[in-house]
Amino acid sequence: xxxxxxxxxxxxxxxxxxxxxxxxxxxxxxxxxxxxxxxxxxxxxxxxxxxxxxxxxxxxxxxxxxxxxxxxxxxxxxxxxxxxxxxxxxxxxxxxxxxxxxxxxxxxxxxxxxxxxxxxxxxxxxxxxxxxxxxxxxxxxxxxxxxxxxxxxxxxxxxxxxxxxxxxxxxxxxxxxxxxxxxxxxxxxxxxxxxxxxxxxxxxxxxxxxxxxxxxxxxxxxxxxxxxxxxxxxxxxxxxxxxxxxxxxxxxxxxxxxxxxxxxxxxxxxxxxxxxxxxxxxxxxxxxxxxxxxxxxxxxxxxxxxxxxxxxxxxxxxxxxxxxxxxxxxxxxxx
Ligand SMILES: NC(=O)c1ccc[n+]([C@@H]2O[C@H](COP(=O)([O-])OP(=O)(O)OC[C@H]3O[C@@H](n4cnc5c(N)ncnc54)[C@H](OP(=O)(O)O)[C@@H]3O)[C@@H](O)[C@H]2O)c1
Numbered sequence: 124x125x126x127x128x129x130x131x132x133x134x135x136x137x138x139x140x141x142x143x144x145x146x147x148x149x150x151x152x153x154x155x156x157x158x159x160x161x162x163x164x165x166x167x168x169x170x171x172x173x174x175x176x177x178x179x180x181x182x183x184x185x186x187x188x189x190x191x192x193x194x195x196x197x198x199x200x201x202x203x204x205x206x207x208x209x210x211x212x213x214x215x216x217x218x219x220x221x222x223x224x225x226x227x228x229x230x231x232x233x234x235x236x237x238x239x240x241x242x243x244x245x246x247x248x249x250x251x252x253x254x255x256x257x258x259x260x261x262x263x264x265x266x267x268x269x270x271x272x273x274x275x276x277x278x279x280x281x282x283x284x285x286x287x288x289x290x291x292x293x294x295x296x297x298x299x300x301x302x303x304x305x306x307x308x309x310x311x312x313x314x315x316x317x318x319x320x321x322x323x324x325x326x327x328x329x330x331x332x333x334x335x336x337x338x339x340x341x342x343x344x345x346x347x348x349x350x351x352x353x354x355x356x357x358x359x360x361x362x363x364x365x366x367x368x369x370x371x372x373x374x375x376x377x378x379x380x381x382x383x384x385x386x387x388x389x390x391x392x393x394x395x396x397x398x399x400x401x402x403x404x405x406x407x408x409x410x411x412x413x414x415x416x417x418x419x420x421x422x423x424x425x426x427x428x429x430x431x432x433x434x435x436x437x438x439x440x441x442x443x444x445x446x447x448x449x450x451x452x453x454x455x456x457x458x
Contacts, residue, residue: 125458126239127438128181132172135442138184140435146243153202153246154194155210158258159432160237161187162445162454163266163293164383169232170442178232186212186230188237189252189261190458201246207258210237211410212265214248218411226406230265238438240458250413253421263427263453264416266407267293272416273408274356274378275301278401282306284353287343287370288327289363291318294380296428296452298356299325301416304423310346312339318451325428340366351375361388368394376401428452 124145131137148154166185168174189209192202202208214234216225230236252261271294275286286302287310288295295311302309303326310329311322319330329346331339343352351372357364362384367377379402395402419425430450433441435458445454 124240125435126183129170129178129184130181132170132178132180134171135167135439135446137170138439138442140438143239145241148194148196148243150197151199151246152196152243153192153199153208153249155188155190155208155242155244155249156193157188157190157237157240157242157458159189159262159458160185160456161262161265161267161293162441162456163187164381164445165266166231167442167446175232179234182231183235183237183239183242184231185236185238185456186210186232187262187265187267188242189258189264190242192249193241195246199246202249202251207252207254207261208249209252209261209265209413210242210244211248211250211413212269212407213409214245216409217247218409221406221409229407238456238458248410250410250417253417255421255424256426259429259432259455259457260427262455263293263297263429264420265413267453268297268416268427269408269413270294270380270405271297271301271356272419273412274298274380274403274405275305275354276412276415277403277405278354278376278378280305280307280354283308285310285347287312287352287355287367289333289356289358289367290314290383291322291451292358292383292448293453294358295356296322296325299327300425300428301419304419304425310343310352314448321451338366340370343370347372354378356380359384361385361390364388364390368398368400371398371400373398374400376403378403378405380405429455431455432457
């Protein structure tokens, strides 16, 4: 079978295509013929050695894939041959609260990921994918989809609340789509007017170009009659958090998800106290959340936004495309 391996972490060119035998299936496991893998910003950090210490090499990268079950081990009851499934991001976070151990099993980081023709996973760590989705669309769900779902549904989400999503990458476009499903008002920022128009096409009602309007937090306050937004989906991190604390209303929520603006800064925490803001760290989510999200996606026939699909041989080009920031929504590799 074909797969990509990381043998060192010196950037995108560290990704090497290799051949291996198809892995064996043990009791309780399933063999999946992977048909599509989606990319996340995390994959760029991983290939560059900027994600975590102690990465075990060689590593099959990328957390997000969807495919068909082609073989099941003894005792498998959750799925059968021919089922269409996706792997969950953290194979041992099935439900309930996160534990100290869950992040240590994340696919494509702590353990091998999905950028391979065939992968073996525990039957517990796969979910059925919505039947109206292609494999390319379903491959976008495990990380970006579940993260946005967790951020939005773990706090108040009801018609009329305002959600501010930063930029138009994978997580933010899912946040836009899920917020719209719930009847929320979406204020979205982007560095490109063209992408803002595309976000409007998905239902964003208020558009702010954060390059031409660097004080986008003030604009968000104006748009909400001086009150501030209910919920900020924070993917910028250190470079945007102070403005998010300004943009959010008293008693509002910031879901702290990403660090697109860099790993460090000094942020004055006083507004958190003064405005009684809830700042909640979000790290993807559980299988239970994934399944709840899939029910909503199926019910509303929601389609993830796939910007571009690359061929297996073009995996490095796909990463370079993500790195360029040209995408809107998700980037996928077909296997
Ligand atoms: N905690 C978690 O569980 C979790 C899960 C998924 C992702 N993440 C993190 O969340 C972040 C987003 O991930 P992703 O996969 O959605 O990334 P992505 O698809 O690569 O998104 C990139 C887009 O973000 C926007 N952006 C970049 N810098 C920005 C800034 N300073 N302010 C506002 N928007 C900015 C840009 O949009 P425009 O081109 O429109 O300007 C850019 O195209 C990353 O830091 C990632 O590591 C965390």
